[in-house]
Amino acid sequence: MIENRHFSRHKMHRKPLPDICKPTGAMLEPEKTRTPSQKISRKSRQTG
Numbered sequence: 001m002i003e004n005r006h007f008s009r010h011k012m013h014r015k016p017l018p019d020i021c022k023p024t025g026a027m028l029e030p031e032k033t034r035t036p037s038q039k040i041s042r043k044s045r046q047t048g
Helices: 002-014 016-047
Strands: none
16 A cells, blocks of 8 residues: 555656656657658658
8 A cells, every 4th residue: 555655656746747848848849740740751752
């Protein structure tokens, strides 16, 4: 039972970290989404 409580606490602590990483991730998302889109477009051209 005590271990389960510790796990729940770890989950609570893990949530704040992703929230802080989300803003930075959102900033990097545009660049990352642009690179994959280019790769996909190249692949689509090869298949086409």
